[in-house]
Amino acid sequence: xxxxxxxxxxxxxxxxxxxxxxxxxxxxxxxxxxxxxxxxxxxxxxxxxxxxxxxxxxxxxxxxxxxxxxxxxxxxxxxxxxxxxxxxxxxxxxxxxxxxxxxxxxxxxxxxxxxxxxxxxxxxxxxxxxxxxxxxxxxxxxxxxxxxxxxxxxxxxxxxxxxxxxxxxxxxxxxxxxxxxxxxxxxxxxxxxxxxxxxxxxxxxxxxxxxxxxxxxxxxxxxxxxxxxxxxxxxxxxxxxxxxxxxxxxxxxxxxxxxxxxxxxxxxxxxxxxxxxxxxxxxxxxxxxxxxxxxxxxxxxxxxxxxxxxxxxxxxxxxx
Amino acid sequence: xxxxxxxxxxxxxxxxxxxxxxxxxxxxxxxxxxxxxxxxxxxxxxxxxxxxxxxxxxxxxxxxxxxxxxxxxxxxxxxxxxxxxxxxxxxxxxxxxxxxxxxxxxxxxxxxxxxxxxxxxxxxxxxxxxxxxxxxxxxxxxxxxxxxxxxxxxxxxxxxxxxxxxxxxxxxxxxxxxxxxxxxxxxxxxxxxxxxxxxxxxxxxxxxxxxxxxxxxxxxxxxxxxxxxxxxxxxxxxxxxxxxxxxxxxxxxxxxxxxxxxxxxxxxxxxxxxxxxxxxxxxxxxxxxxxxxxxxxxxxxxxxxxxxxxxxxxxxxxxxxxxxxxxxxxxxxxxxxxxxxxxxxxxxxxxxxxxxxxxxxxxxxxxxxxxxxxx
Numbered sequence: 213x214x215x216x217x218x219x220x221x222x223x224x225x226x227x228x229x230x231x232x233x234x235x236x237x238x239x240x241x242x243x244x245x246x247x248x249x250x251x252x253x254x255x256x257x258x259x260x261x262x263x264x265x266x267x268x269x270x271x272x273x274x275x276x277x278x279x280x281x282x283x284x285x286x287x288x289x290x291x292x293x294x295x296x297x298x299x300x301x302x303x304x305x306x307x308x309x310x311x312x313x314x315x316x317x318x319x320x321x322x323x324x325x326x327x328x329x330x331x332x333x334x335x336x337x338x339x340x341x342x343x344x345x346x347x348x349x350x351x352x353x354x355x356x357x358x359x360x361x362x363x364x365x366x367x368x369x370x371x372x373x374x375x376x377x378x379x380x381x382x383x384x385x386x387x388x389x390x391x392x393x394x395x396x397x398x399x400x401x402x403x404x405x406x407x408x409x410x411x412x413x414x415x416x417x418x419x420x421x422x423x424x425x426x427x428x429x430x431x432x433x434x435x436x437x438x439x440x441x442x443x444x445x446x447x448x449x450x451x452x453x454x455x456x457x458x459x460x461x462x463x464x465x466x467x468x469x470x471x472x473x474x475x476x477x478x479x480x481x482x483x484x485x486x487x488x489x490x491x492x493x494x495x496x497x498x499x500x501x502x503x504x505x506x507x508x509x510x511x512x513x514x515x516x517x518x519x520x521x522x523x524x525x526x527x528x529x530x531x532x
Numbered sequence: 533x534x535x536x537x538x539x540x541x542x543x544x545x546x547x548x549x550x551x552x553x554x555x556x557x558x559x560x561x562x563x564x565x566x567x568x569x570x571x572x573x574x575x576x577x578x579x580x581x582x583x584x585x586x587x588x589x590x591x592x593x594x595x596x597x598x599x600x601x602x603x604x605x606x607x608x609x610x611x612x613x614x615x616x617x618x619x620x621x622x623x624x625x626x627x628x629x630x631x632x633x634x635x636x637x638x639x640x641x642x643x644x645x646x647x648x649x650x651x652x653x654x655x656x657x658x659x660x661x662x663x664x665x666x667x668x669x670x671x672x673x674x675x676x677x678x679x680x681x682x683x684x685x686x687x688x689x690x691x692x693x694x695x696x697x698x699x700x701x702x703x704x705x706x707x708x709x710x711x712x713x714x715x716x717x718x719x720x721x722x723x724x725x726x727x728x729x730x731x732x733x734x735x736x737x738x739x740x741x742x743x744x745x746x747x748x749x750x751x752x753x754x755x756x757x758x759x760x761x762x763x764x765x766x767x768x769x770x771x772x773x774x775x776x777x778x779x780x781x782x783x784x785x786x787x788x789x790x791x792x793x794x795x796x797x798x799x800x801x802x803x804x805x806x807x808x809x810x811x812x813x814x815x816x817x818x819x820x821x822x823x824x825x826x827x828x829x830x831x832x833x834x835x836x837x838x839x840x841x842x843x844x845x846x847x848x849x850x851x852x853x854x855x856x857x858x859x860x861x862x863x864x865x866x867x868x869x870x871x872x873x874x875x876x877x878x879x880x881x882x883x884x885x886x887x888x889x890x891x892x893x894x895x896x897x898x899x900x901x902x903x904x905x906x907x
Binding site for chain 1: 536537541544547742743744746748752
């Protein structure tokens, strides 16, 4: 249970979307999507490009109007109680959307003020937030002159300045270096674990980031085709992923593909991940080594491994 | 009406304006440039028309006629020619606009009272041709009267009396100085151009750069966003109107006879239409170039059909009817009357009502089209 600040309304879910759909012409960008996010939860929205992640985010914040379905933020309907609903969240869009010709401080101040912060409130908040994201030394720098990672931190700071209950982050770490990505995630995790516990919805193409979420929704062709905790999702493929090391890789790969119980083969550096049909792992483990040797291949290691989220993602992407 | 969210947007717009040298130049330099260009160049006062003379008479009488032409201050006797080919060539090349041919028997026939001179005019530029023609006729007539009076005096007869004499009184602009007419109109043009362009591009720029996405997810209400985005350009427009008014008054000597309060009020009313058009264009256009072109489709007809350059009375009926749909038409009447005639509210109330209606209709239509969303 979470208490929303405006009118002390008690709601179970900070974000609740019921059957939202959005089409652009003939394209069903978002198709009957429902979401429920609790306080303190980090929800990851993953999927390939064009799966509908950004459109879903934009529907949740009301930047786009859903063709059908409804969105509630802290109990406020995004279409009818827009102003109240929008006071509850901070949003970081995929495209950098701060003013490049304003300084870091001016951007934060502007978005703080238009989101209703009084002049005696925004300055202490600004300093606090800029220190939190590590931009306190760059307050007078024009936003257009910041590096990619700093731009994202500025976006996050601006989204956080009004102490929102909900944070919606649309691919915040795309194009950001690994160190800054790490920083960024530490910030997000601190937000959800401190005090009231902010809810975060984050979309990402990176599986390592998805595995940091409390729950993950896989999007494909505008639909959420699977939704669970990362460990439960991985459990769906338990015992069906084999790891193969050996040489030469092209032969290993071709041979593995040819096996009747093998569904998919993916290269991970010097290894192959082989997905096999349900309860077929033992058969393949027995059969594959001799098949490979018969065509001149060499095996160093072949064993069942714990599936990664990447394996799950690929499986789901290929499913009909 | 005024709240802190609107104030934040207005302040942000001004900060951005002062950091963008191109827009600032457009906003500050363009009005002054237009003012000087139109104040000096776009004048319909015809002066210094180049005249070629073929004086075949070469007598005291013919020289007196030429003096009369000189005294009119309209013609410059630039060429003295000695053949038809010569003046023909001068007119063809455009070096001379007018040729005056005085026949050999001019002096003799003047005594008989039936002297004739020939005037050849280049009519390809209609406005110069028309003024040259009427000036030449006027010079001829008054010189003719003078000659008659002189002849009467010499022969001891009483001076002939003209049956009708038209006495003229020119009001408001006795010297018929066309910059007095032009400069008030420049105020109208600047209020229209600058505000439509800046308003439309300022909103479209947010869309182009993606900043609109962050702005629309704030709790700010659509009308607050509209007011916050257009108020800076309303203020800028009024400042520029005064900039032109001050330079027009002190440099070009344009009179400011009406009340300043009424000038500000009517300018503000006219701004409603321009800001509304700018806002409307921003709801159609996706790029700043598109926005510019869209507002041009409003501004160009405004210039041609408002009486800015060409008098409405000279236009065919259907164009006159179309001109009623152009807000600038009403504002030009208002601002010219206020500055030159110093009229009060009663004299311009119909135009003021028209401006109010246009302003409200255009602004409402634009505001209704304006969506605080991405789609």
